[in-house]
Amino acid sequence: MTSPSRIAALALLAALAACQQAATVSAAIDANTDTLCALDGMTLTDFPGPKAQVFFGNKATPDYFCDTIEMFATWLKPEQRKLMTALYVQDMAHTDWRHPSGHWIAARSAFYVAGSRARGSMGPTLASFATEPDAREFVRREGGTLYRFEQVTPDMVVLDGGVIKDRAMQ
Helix, strand or coil: CCCHHHHHHHHHHHHHHHHHHHHHHCCCCCCCCCCEECCCCCEHHHCCCCCEEEEECCCCCCEEECCHHHHHHHHCCHHHHCCEEEEEEECCCCCCCCCCCCCEEEHHHCEEEECCCCEECCEECCEEECCHHHHHHHHHHHCCEEEEHHHCCHHHHCCCCCHHHCHHHC
């Protein structure tokens, strides 16, 4: 028969192992010239604006997105959300808009600007920032509206380019 202290020790070891695995999986991995977007196969480094990466389950490498809108469109699907273990976006206050590299931050704690004049890989984008003052400075320069992660709605991240709402095509 197993003693209660042995059961507690085994439970603690299992919890520590799970935490160690989660920590390994959840560290952002920088993109390179061969990194492709999970949705459309575009090369991330060939396009301007903020990028995103998402870890799914126990997968050791993330799925990359050439635009934050693609990440949000995926996040806002309930069947996808429950599989996501970590989400990252780039802090655009600390990387070049035309050729963003590195400066990955946790997507859920970032500040986002929608409706600015700045364009990402797919056109209009959600510019991402680590701090509110940096996001507000971007709004001052480029226009737009400031949002927190939980304020982004499905209507803000439609991937069809407006085709569905284009009445001229009917």
